[in-house]
Amino acid sequence: MGEPTTFPLVLGLDTFGDVTYDDDNRPLSHAQTIRNIVEQGVLADQVGVDFFGIGEHHTDDFPLSASDVVLGAIAGRTTRVRLGSAVTVLSSDDPVRVFQRYSTLNAISGGRAEVILGRGSSIDSFPLFGYDLADYEELFEEKSHLFAELLKGGPVTWQGKTRASLSEQDVVPHTESGPFPAWIGVGGSPQSVIRAARHGFSLMLAIIGGSPSRFAPFSKLFHQALETLGHAALPIGVHSPGHVAATDEQAREEFWPRYLEVIRHVSKTRGFAVPTKASFLHEIGPHGALYVGSPETVAKKIAANLPALGANRFELKYGMGGLSHGALMTNIELYGTQVVPRVRELLHERGH
Amino acid sequence: MTGGAPRLPRIAVLGAGHVGPAIARVAIAAGHHVTIAASGDPEKIALITRVLVPGAESQWAADAVRDADIVVLAIPLHKFAAFDPALLAGKIVIDTMNYWPPTDGVQEMFEDRRYGSSEIVQRRLARSTIVKTFNHIGYHELEDERRPEGSPERRALGVAGDDPGAVDLVADVIERIGYDTVRLDSLSAGRLFEPGGPVFGASLPRTEFELALSVEPSSSRS
């Protein structure tokens, strides 16, 4: 990308709250999994991770449906890490409530809240809350527009088909110092890139399969859309799955069987063929979307991909159903103490 | 049709979402003239087209279709019931759409399990010639997985249709884009490419693709 990276480098972690297993390979309870996530968030803060994000899901293997409550608990025990959703399924939520919850998190955390909005790949939320999947486009368009209005602060007037209209409505709590950062997560829909630009949200590229470089045109599309609209430049981030362990081999051996199991399950529900070991090895290589390996391997891949995508932020989605809490704590520690400083060093060397 | 002219078939892509621009890009790279249309004013997708598919032109759907030899239908399945069949009359149409209730929600029109989704599309677009392909490769893989002809790991895509001439025309486009093809002689047989089938999302060279299709119990209608 020709654009210089003018925004500060942010290196974060995301979790979808995958159920963790104990030493006897039995799934922990939903409650224990959630308490462990609080510990993981606290550790992330201690080891110097910049951002900790929690996704929204509604299934037995991802029991993390109320991310903001968990983030509130982490906020109470931390002082520096920024906290946010990854993502909030806005299409099946109420933008007013989302604003209220994250504005409250912003208050509790002393201004550390962010929100990443998604159209909804976690489709389980649609039937749960009584929405029709066929309406996702309209739901997301209207609700992201309302959310942009709410973020501006001040009384809101808004009209649409997907929720009650608002007239000069004061929505509380007010933020202390302007809007908190808001992003739109994009998996490959160009309309969503344009939408982010139009509403003034930053762009989070969710790259979960295939070559990261294929997203470079999306960054360009975002820049050009902002320019065409006469808006100032906004940050671009990358979210990708991975696993860090002491060595490449250990990371692969811990991650692969769990990944295969999870993908096998997803394959069944989505109807696609199960990936092979060869396709996995491709995904963790330089042209794939996964960041699995030693701190050095993972840092190098991050440092190579951010400039190529014109991005200044990376969020590693750590954890994979079945990994142990211990393995995840090690992952977080290695990420904070080794990957983060190494990426900074590598990008600095290259003059970014 | 091409009328025997040596030029490559002109392609119109309907849909500027995840899938449409990805197909348009590889078709341009293969040397085709490509137009792209969404449901409304081409102005709305002009920037997307310019940045993501340089070389393609965004048009109103009717204009794009009129001049095309092949139309790629890359719209969400739930929009199909309201789609006007007259728009595609007389055209060869690639149906990229999939029906998978867990992700699409239940669509009444496609619930008759005796027929594949493309057979139902063909019945509704009675004056068009439907060819089923591109539905079983991820849009994010389309560019990366291309390989030159003869390369040992070149991936195969299935191409199915009731009209052999149309199947061959489309298959030639796909070979030029960078994939081997496995041609099936009916849309009914093309059910093997659907979600839950043996090749959906699978990256296989031709012989393995054929093997995967053949070990599956016959796809004939029940």
Ligand SMILES: NC(=O)c1ccc[n+]([C@@H]2O[C@H](COP(=O)([O-])OP(=O)(O)OC[C@H]3O[C@@H](n4cnc5c(N)ncnc54)[C@H](OP(=O)(O)O)[C@@H]3O)[C@@H](O)[C@H]2O)c1
């Ligand atoms: N996910 C995959 O990897 C994959 C692979 C192969 C095939 N598919 C199939 O590809 C199809 C498209 O999926 P998608 O994810 O690309 O959808 P999408 O991102 O929602 O985009 C849909 C596009 O279709 C346009 N459209 C809707 N109605 C139209 C109409 N009547 N005429 C012309 N354009 C119309 C929309 O334009 P407006 O905004 O103007 O309405 C939009 O540009 C689906 O049926 C899917 O099953 C998916």
